Amino acid sequence: MSTINVAILGFGTVGEGVYRILNEKKRAIKERTGYDIQVVSILVRDLSKTRIPTPGVEITDNLQALFEQSKIDVVFEAIVGETPTFTYLTEAINKGCHVITANKAMFAKHGPELLKQAIEKGVQVGYEATTAGGIPIIRTIQNLLASDRIYRIQGVLNGTSNFILTKMRQDAAPFKAALHQAQELGYAEADPTDDISGMDAFRKLMILSQLAFGKQPKWATVKMDGIDKVIAEDVLSAGRKDLRFRHIAEISWDESGEIFGCVGPVLIGADHPLYGVDGVDNAVIVETEYLGALTLIGPGAGMYPTGSAMISDLLQILATRNRELVTS
Numbered sequence: 573m574s575t576i577n578v579a580i581l582g583f584g585t586v587g588e589g590v591y592r593i594l595n596e597k598k599r600a601i602k603e604r605t606g607y608d609i610q611v612v613s614i615l616v617r618d619l620s621k622t623r624i625p626t627p628g629v630e631i632t633d634n635l636q637a638l639f640e641q642s643k644i645d646v647v648f649e650a651i652v653g654e655t656p657t658f659t660y661l662t663e664a665i666n667k668g669c670h671v672i673t674a675n676k677a678m679f680a681k682h683g684p685e686l687l688k689q690a691i692e693k694g695v696q697v698g699y700e701a702t703t704a705g706g707i708p709i710i711r712t713i714q715n716l717l718a719s720d721r722i723y724r725i726q727g728v729l730n731g732t733s734n735f736i737l738t739k740m741r742q743d744a745a746p747f748k749a750a751l752h753q754a755q756e757l758g759y760a761e762a763d764p765t766d767d768i769s770g771m772d773a774f775r776k777l778m779i780l781s782q783l784a785f786g787k788q789p790k791w792a793t794v795k796m797d798g799i800d801k802v803i804a805e806d807v808l809s810a811g812r813k814d815l816r817f818r819h820i821a822e823i824s825w826d827e828s829g830e831i832f833g834c835v836g837p838v839l840i841g842a843d844h845p846l847y848g849v850d851g852v853d854n855a856v857i858v859e860t861e862y863l864g865a866l867t868l869i870g871p872g873a874g875m876y877p878t879g880s881a882m883i884s885d886l887l888q889i890l891a892t893r894n895r896e897l898v899t900s
């Protein structure tokens with residue numbers, strides 16, 4: 573029985589979700605893949621913080637110590653922010669680790685470079701959890717691209733914004749109270765500015781653009797608004813007319829190869845496919861040459877949906893490893 577040594581960088585909502593699922597599904601993963609997954613180290617910023625018990629796991633605030641303590645096979649990264657994460661993951665790749673990230677800010681900017689490094693080192697980078705929470709949108713697009721061509725992607729990509737808009741409409745909740753609830757439920761970022769300004773959805777859109785079209789538009793050309801400008805009275809009065817605000821991110825490609833993107837609140841009617849997407853759910857509509865429109869809907873944030881997206885990356889990595897063993 574082979575053992576896979578795992579390190580988790582960051583132990584907030586998402587890092588804890590990964591740890592919990594790896595423990596809860598340890599046996600199932602072993603039965604399915606043949607690998608015994610051992611979480612050996614967790615990197616945290618503040619050692620004094622109270623956390624759930626993690627017996628047998630080294631908790632450290634020192635990345636070098638983490639790499640020196642044991643041979644790590646897979647690094648799960650769930651740190652907030654662009655830096656120093658990119659440096660951490662570059663180091664992990666250089667040490668021959670597969671990396672699985674949920675970090676949108678880092679990946680929107682450095683994803684192509686990270687993927688290049690990984691190819692050079694013969695390791696894999698999983699980034700399913702960067703975009704649309706538990707919806708398997710990255711894998712779906714990767715599969716589609718093998719035989720199809722994507723023209724447009726439109727979606728609700730920020731769970732916090734959708735949750736707040738839904739609470740404002742259904743319960744006449746004040747913006748601040750709805751945001752507070754989203755924070756308590758672990759949907760919002762520690763600093764929710766990126767959620768409500770549209771930045772978080774913008775970054776996810778850039779990740780989708782890179783994957784679907786092989787490039788991103790110039791960031792400054794993408795019009796970006798958040799839900800912070802939507803006022804309660806507008807939400808309620810729209811509701812009385814059977815209209816709903818949705819925070820929608822959209823990217824499209826034309827025959828000349830130019831890419832157009834926009835992110836912001838949009839008023840939609842019951843005939844729109846995103847009308848019924850309420851609460852923390854995200855939705856992504858992918859328009860392709862052969863398929864027409866494909867819509868995926870599911871939880872866009874939270875400990876278990878995001879954690880499970882990262883575990884699906886792990887399973888993919890292990891499946892590839894098994895295939896390589898069979899063919900070598």
Ligand code: HSE
Nearest residue numbers: 730731732759761873
């Ligand atoms: N704060 C993010 C959201 C978390 O609300 O969508 C998931 O990326």
